[in-house]
Amino acid sequence: MLDKRKLTVLWIALAVTMFAAGCKKKAPPPPPPPPPAPVETRPAPPVAARPAPVIAQFTAEPTSIQRGQSSTLRWEVTGDITSVSIDQTIGTVQNVGSRRVFPSESTTYTLTATGPGGSITASAVVAVSSPPAPPPPMTPTGTLPLERRIESDLQDVYFDYDKSDIGGAARDTLTRDAAALKAIMTDFPGASIVVEGHCDERGSAEYNLGLGDRRASAAKDFLVQLGIPENRLKTISYGKERPQCSESTESCWQRNRRAHFSPGQ
Amino acid sequence: MKKLVWSAIAAAGFLLLLPAQDIREKIERQGQHIPQIALPDLKGSGEAQALMNTFNQTLMADITGSGVVKVVPKTTYPLLVPQQPSDFTQPPPPQPDNPRNRRQQAIPPPTSGGGRWLSDWGGPPVNANYLASGYTAPQNGVLVLYGWLYDLSRPNASEAQVIGKRYLGSVDEAGARKVAHEFAADIVATFGGQSLFGTHIYFVSDRTGHKEIWAMDPDGQNQRQITHYNSLSIEPAASPDGSKLTFTSYYKGTPGIVVLSTDPVRDLRFYNQSASVNSSPSFTPDGKQIIYSSSAPGSKCCRIFLANLDGTGFHAISALTTIETEPKVNPKTGTEVVFTSGRSGPQQVYKMNIDGGDLERLSDGTGEAGNASWHPDGQIIAFAWTRGFAEAAWNIFVMPVASKKPQQLTHGEGKNEQPTWAPDGVHLAFSSTRNGRRYQIYSMLADGTQVKQLTTQGNNDRPFWGK
Numbered sequence: 001m002l003d004k005r006k007l008t009v010l011w012i013a014l015a016v017t018m019f020a021a022g023c024k025k026k027a028p029p030p031p032p033p034p035p036p037a038p039v040e041t042r043p044a045p046p047v048a049a050r051p052a053p054v055i056a057q058f059t060a061e062p063t064s065i066q067r068g069q070s071s072t073l074r075w076e077v078t079g080d081i082t083s084v085s086i087d088q089t090i091g092t093v094q095n096v097g098s099r100r101v102f103p104s105e106s107t108t109y110t111l112t113a114t115g116p117g118g119s120i121t122a123s124a125v126v127a128v129s130s131p132p133a134p135p136p137p138m139t140p141t142g143t144l145p146l147e148r149r150i151e152s153d154l155q156d157v158y159f160d161y162d163k164s165d166i167g168g169a170a171r172d173t174l175t176r177d178a179a180a181l182k183a184i185m186t187d188f189p190g191a192s193i194v195v196e197g198h199c200d201e202r203g204s205a206e207y208n209l210g211l212g213d214r215r216a217s218a219a220k221d222f223l224v225q226l227g228i229p230e231n232r233l234k235t236i237s238y239g240k241e242r243p244q245c246s247e248s249t250e251s252c253w254q255r256n257r258r259a260h261f262s263p264g265q
Numbered sequence: 266m267k268k269l270v271w272s273a274i275a276a277a278g279f280l281l282l283l284p285a286q287d288i289r290e291k292i293e294r295q296g297q298h299i300p301q302i303a304l305p306d307l308k309g310s311g312e313a314q315a316l317m318n319t320f321n322q323t324l325m326a327d328i329t330g331s332g333v334v335k336v337v338p339k340t341t342y343p344l345l346v347p348q349q350p351s352d353f354t355q356p357p358p359p360q361p362d363n364p365r366n367r368r369q370q371a372i373p374p375p376t377s378g379g380g381r382w383l384s385d386w387g388g389p390p391v392n393a394n395y396l397a398s399g400y401t402a403p404q405n406g407v408l409v410l411y412g413w414l415y416d417l418s419r420p421n422a423s424e425a426q427v428i429g430k431r432y433l434g435s436v437d438e439a440g441a442r443k444v445a446h447e448f449a450a451d452i453v454a455t456f457g458g459q460s461l462f463g464t465h466i467y468f469v470s471d472r473t474g475h476k477e478i479w480a481m482d483p484d485g486q487n488q489r490q491i492t493h494y495n496s497l498s499i500e501p502a503a504s505p506d507g508s509k510l511t512f513t514s515y516y517k518g519t520p521g522i523v524v525l526s527t528d529p530v531r532d533l534r535f536y537n538q539s540a541s542v543n544s545s546p547s548f549t550p551d552g553k554q555i556i557y558s559s560s561a562p563g564s565k566c567c568r569i570f571l572a573n574l575d576g577t578g579f580h581a582i583s584a585l586t587t588i589e590t591e592p593k594v595n596p597k598t599g600t601e602v603v604f605t606s607g608r609s610g611p612q613q614v615y616k617m618n619i620d621g622g623d624l625e626r627l628s629d630g631t632g633e634a635g636n637a638s639w640h641p642d643g644q645i646i647a648f649a650w651t652r653g654f655a656e657a658a659w660n661i662f663v664m665p666v667a668s669k670k671p672q673q674l675t676h677g678e679g680k681n682e683q684p685t686w687a688p689d690g691v692h693l694a695f696s697s698t699r700n701g702r703r704y705q706i707y708s709m710l711a712d713g714t715q716v717k718q719l720t721t722q723g724n725n726d727r728p729f730w731g732k
Contacts (some may be wrong), residue, residue, distance in 0.1 A: 055338055203657075204659075205500075207605055207607070207612045207635055209513075209545075210544075210589075213541050213565065213567070216541070227270075236541065241476070246702070
C-alpha cells in the first residue's frame with residue numbers, strides 16, 4: 001500500500017509536467033527540473049495481525065434425545081477472544097465449558113466467538129423426538145371370530161322385574177355397547193347382531209315370552225338411536241327358556257332379566 | 266232302585282250343567298247320591314291270567330277316577346266272584362214252619378251264597394248298588410274280555426244285567442289296558458259320566474335334550490314324541506275333534522306357529538305374520554279358526570289375533586299396548602275369550618268378546634295370574650295365581666266366570682301351574698314342581714283330590730288335555 005505522502009508528491013509532479021509541456025512560446029523554458037527523486041518511502045511496518053478465535057470444539061451430546069431429556073453442550077474456543085456466547089438464551093459463556101440443555105423441540109445452538117482478529121461461529125444440533133405415543137388398547141383384531149368378539153366386547157343389559165324400560169345403568173351399558181358394535185360392524189361388514197330378550201323364572205312362561213320380546217326391542221331401539229343401523233340388528237325373545245342360572249335368589253333372577261347379544265345368521 | 270239310578274244320572278247331569286255354583290259344591294252335592302259299585306279283581310284263563318294285574322289296576326283307576334261312582338272296598342267282598350251270569354244262584358225259598366217236620370230240620374238254611382247270590386253283594390257288609398264282573402280268555406290269538414254290570418236291586422241275575430258285552434284286544438299289556446279302558450268307559454257312561462279313554466294329554470318334554478311336543482294317555486301311559494325339530498317347541502293345543510294340533514316353535518329361528526294334522530302327522534302350513542313373536546295358539550270350538558298372540562306388525566309383543574286355519578285372514582281383536590297372550594275361546598259359546606294381559610301392571614286374567622268388546626278383568630288384580638283354561642261347560646275357568654304370595658308361588662284355582670269367586674285347589678306343594686280341563690269336565694291336568702326342581706305333569710279331580718303323577722323323565726310341563 002502506498003501511503004498518502006507518496007501519492008501527493010506524485011500528483012504534484014504530474015501536474016507540473018503537464019504545465020510545462022503546455023507552455024511553448026514563452027521564455028525558453030527553464031531547464032526541466034530534475035525529475036523528482038523517486039520518493040523512497042519505506043513501507044509502513046506491517047501491523048502485527050492478531051489471529052481470529054478458533055472454535056476447537058462445539059458439540060452436543062447426545063445429539064438426539066426424547067422430549068424431557070437433556071443434552072450437554074461442550075465447547076472450547078482458543079485464540080484471541082473477547083467474548084464467547086451461545087444463542088438460545090444461553091448467553092455469554094467462558095471460552096471453555098459445558099452446559100446441560102433441555103430443549104423441548106429440535107434446536108440448533110450457535111456459538112459465536114469474537115476477538116480482535118474477527119469472530120467465528122459454530123453450531124450444534126440437538127434433535128428432540130416425542131416419546132412414543134402409547135399404543136391403543138390391546139383389543140382383539142378382526143381376525144377373531146364374530147362370536148368371540150361379541151362375547152368379549154358386548155355387555156349384557158339388565159332390567160327390573162316385570163319391566164322392559166332402559167334404566168340408568170342400562171343406558172350406560174348400551175352406550176358402551178354401541179361404540180363396540182360400531183367397531184364390530186365395521187370389521188364384519190356382512191354380519192348382523194341378534195339382541196336376545198330374557199326373563200327370570202317367576203312369571204308364567206307365555207307371558208315371559210312377550211316380556212323378553214319387549215326387552216330385546218327396547219335395547220335395540222336405544223342402540224338405533226345411538227346410530228347403529230337398524231337393519232343390522234335383529235331381536236329374539238327366549239322368555240324364561242334359556243336362563244343363565246337356576247337358583248331361586250334375587251341375584252340369579254337379576255342376572256336372568258337381561259338383553260344379551262349373539263351373532264346373527 | 267230305579268229311582269237311585271235316575272237320581273244318580275240327574276246328579277251327574279247336575280254336575281255338568283249347573284251354572285253359577287262352585288265346583289266343590291257340585292262334587293259334594295253329588296257325593297250324597299253317588300252310587301256304590303263292587304269291583305272285584307277279575308281273572309283270566311290261560312295266557313290271559315298273566316295280564317290281569319294290569320287289567321284290574323287299569324279298570325280300578327278308571328272307575329275310581331271317574332267321579333261318578335264310588336268303589337266299595339274289597340275287604341268286604343265275598344270269597345266267590347261270579348264270572349258270568351250262570352254262576353249266580355238263587356237263595357233257597359224260605360221253608361214254612363211245619364211242626365211235623367221239626368225233628369227232621371237239623372240243618373239251618375244258609376244265610377249267604379258265599380258270593381253266588383245277588384244279595385251277597387247288595388246286602389251287608391258290601392251294600393253295593395252295582396257289581397261289575399266278568400273274565401278274560403285268549404281266543405284265536407285275541408284277548409277277549411266278557412264284562413257285565415249288574416244292578417243289585419233286581420231279583421235275579423238275568424234281569425240284573427245292565428251291561429253284558431265282549432271286548433277285544435291284543436294278548437299283551439297294551440291289549441289288557443285297552444279292554445279295561447273300554448269296559449270302564451261303558452260303566453262310567455251308565456252313570457252319566459264321560460270316559461277319558463280315547464282322550465290325550467299333549468305336553469312339552471325336554472327329555473331328548475330339546476323341548477318337543479309329546480302326547481300320552483290320561484293315566485300317563487303311552488308317552489310318545491310328536492315333534493322332532495331339535496329346537497324349542499312349546500305351547501301345544503289340540504282341535505276340539507282331536508284331528509289337529511297347534512303349537513309354537515323356534516325351528517325357523519324366531520317363535521312361530523305350527524299347525525299339524527295328528528293322524529298322519531303332517532304340517533298343514535300355517536302362515537305366520539312377519540313379526541318377532543307369533544305364539545300361544547289355540548283353536549276356536551268350531552275348529553275352523555286359530556286364535557293367537559303376536560307382536561305384528563313389528564317387534565314389541567303382543568296382542569290377540571284371529572285367523573283361518575292356514576293363517577290367512579288374520580285380524581287383531583285387541584290393541585297393541587301391552588303383553589297379551591294365552592287367548593282361549595269359550596268351548597261352549599265360541600263368543601268369549603279369556604286371556605292374560607299386563608295392561609294393569611303385573612299379569613292378570615281378562616275376558617272379552619271375540620270381537621274385542623266387553624272387556625272384564627276376572628282375577629282381582631293382586632299378585633300375578635295367568636294360564637286360564639275353560640271348563641267344557643263354558644262357565645268356569647281354572648287358572649294359576651300367586652294370590653298375594655311371593656312372586657312365583659303359583660297355585661291352581663277354579664272360578665266361575667259369573668261370580669268371580671275363586672277356589673284354591675293346590676296349596677303351595679311346590680309351584681302348580683298351567684291347568685287344563687279334561688273333556689269330562691271332572692279332571693284337570695297341570696304342571697308342578699312338588700317333587701323336585703323340575704316340572705312334572707299331574708292329574709287331579711276338580712276338587713283338588715286324587716292327585717296323580719303322570720310323568721317322571723326330564724322336565725315336563727304345559728299340558729293340554731284334548732281328544
